[in-house]
Amino acid sequence: MYFCVVEGNDCYMVQEENKQFKLLNVFDFVSDEVFVNCGGILYLGDTMGEEITKSDPRICKFIKASLPFKINYIQYLLCLKGMVRVMVNMKEYVLRENSMLFNVPGHIGELLEISDDCSLVVLAVTRDYQNFDIGVNERTVMAQYLMSNVVLDFPEDTFASLVSLYKVMRVMATKSDSEANMKIVRKLLESMLLICISAMKRALEESKMEPVSRKNQLFDRFIAEVLANYQKHRDVAFYADKLCVTQKYLSNVISTVSGRRAAEWIKNFVILGAKVLLRSHTYSVQQVSDLLNFPNASFFGVYFKRAVGCSPKTYANR
Numbered sequence: 001m002y003f004c005v006v007e008g009n010d011c012y013m014v015q016e017e018n019k020q021f022k023l024l025n026v027f028d029f030v031s032d033e034v035f036v037n038c039g040g041i042l043y044l045g046d047t048m049g050e051e052i053t054k055s056d057p058r059i060c061k062f063i064k065a066s067l068p069f070k071i072n073y074i075q076y077l078l079c080l081k082g083m084v085r086v087m088v089n090m091k092e093y094v095l096r097e098n099s100m101l102f103n104v105p106g107h108i109g110e111l112l113e114i115s116d117d118c119s120l121v122v123l124a125v126t127r128d129y130q131n132f133d134i135g136v137n138e139r140t141v142m143a144q145y146l147m148s149n150v151v152l153d154f155p156e157d158t159f160a161s162l163v164s165l166y167k168v169m170r171v172m173a174t175k176s177d178s179e180a181n182m183k184i185v186r187k188l189l190e191s192m193l194l195i196c197i198s199a200m201k202r203a204l205e206e207s208k209m210e211p212v213s214r215k216n217q218l219f220d221r222f223i224a225e226v227l228a229n230y231q232k233h234r235d236v237a238f239y240a241d242k243l244c245v246t247q248k249y250l251s252n253v254i255s256t257v258s259g260r261r262a263a264e265w266i267k268n269f270v271i272l273g274a275k276v277l278l279r280s281h282t283y284s285v286q287q288v289s290d291l292l293n294f295p296n297a298s299f300f301g302v303y304f305k306r307a308v309g310c311s312p313k314t315y316a317n318r
Contacts (some may be wrong), residue, residue, distance in 0.1 A: 007044035047120050068110040071236050075103040076192065078162060082118030086111055087228055090268055093151045098159040100152045102196060104142075106227070107150070108272055121166050125189065133190055138197045154195050165192050169213050218243065219257040222250065223265070230269040232293045236262045258318040271307045274300075278316040285312045 068087070077084070079095040086101065087110040094099055105111060128260050154162070169188045172181050225242050233239070239262065240247040254262040270292060277288045289300035304312045 068272055070276055071103045071107040071109055072105050076123040077101040078121040082115040084118060085113040088150050095151060097249055098154050098156055100155040102150055102152060104146060141197050141201045145204055147224055152196060154199060160190055162195060215253045215257050218253050222254060226269050228265055230266060231273060234266055234270055267307060274304055278312055
């Protein structure tokens with residue numbers, strides 16, 4: 001497999017952790033025997049021509065229970081064959097042939113299942129995608145689409161175009177790491193992104209033809225606010241205030257639309273974030289408690305055990 005990571009005008013390998021989360025590490029998917037290294041700055045990844053099984057050391061750790069990761073880069077995950085089932089921001093998605101998962105920084109994801117016949121193309125782009133040559137309108141479309149969905153389904157011919165762009169990119173990566181080649185690779189990445197945004201725009205336009213209730217819109221806004229603020233705020237009243245509605249009204253709407261109480265959604269995000277931090281093996285239980293704004297480690301331990309069934313320390317050592 002090969003991996004491409006791009007930032008600004010440069011292309012290089014990503015291997016980093018932010019201050020609070022164990023980030024999804026592209027190296028966990030890399031097979032050393034098939035690296036194509038373009039001057040140490042460019043890597044592309046695919047499994048075309050080979051099969052992945054559940055016992056493959058590159059992915060087996062990610063299909064075990066309770067291993068969420070926080071994404072810190074833009075990720076294109078193209079499914080050429082087979083099936084991949086993932087959880088992103090507490091919502092389950094299934095990728096099949098001619099579909100693509102599009103992740104952006106801040107998403108919390110978990111790989112739940114992958115079929116034995118799965119074939120994938122993976123690209124990772126660092127979070128500074130604003131340097132790409134796309135306009136404000138395109139960025140707005142992407143932000144609107146990704147509020148409620150991270151999977152794109154493509155017609156067969158459009159998906160084939162994405163794969164073709166990737167293949168050209170891979171060829172350019174093997175030739176030279178010259179400035180001219182890097183510019184070509186960058187333009188190819190921009191072309192892929194614009195194709196994706198075009199598909200997002202069509203999907204949004206089609207969804208507008210279907211009546212979307214204000215309650216559903218409020219639910220989407222609520223989830224976005226929780227994702228942005230759960231590390232500091234666990235009370236429903238905070239989110240009601242952010243959304244300019246009463247706490248009672250928000251609770252009723254969230255329960256009606258999703259079948260879960262607003263407080264349950266908040267708790268689930270807090271627990272998911274705690275799992276990420278604990279499994280990073282970077283922070284103590286006390287530090288995780290502080291990062292998630294609990295008054296003390298004891299309170300956090302009770303909160304966590306009530307939700308998960310074991311103490312934070314036991315979970316971290318599994």
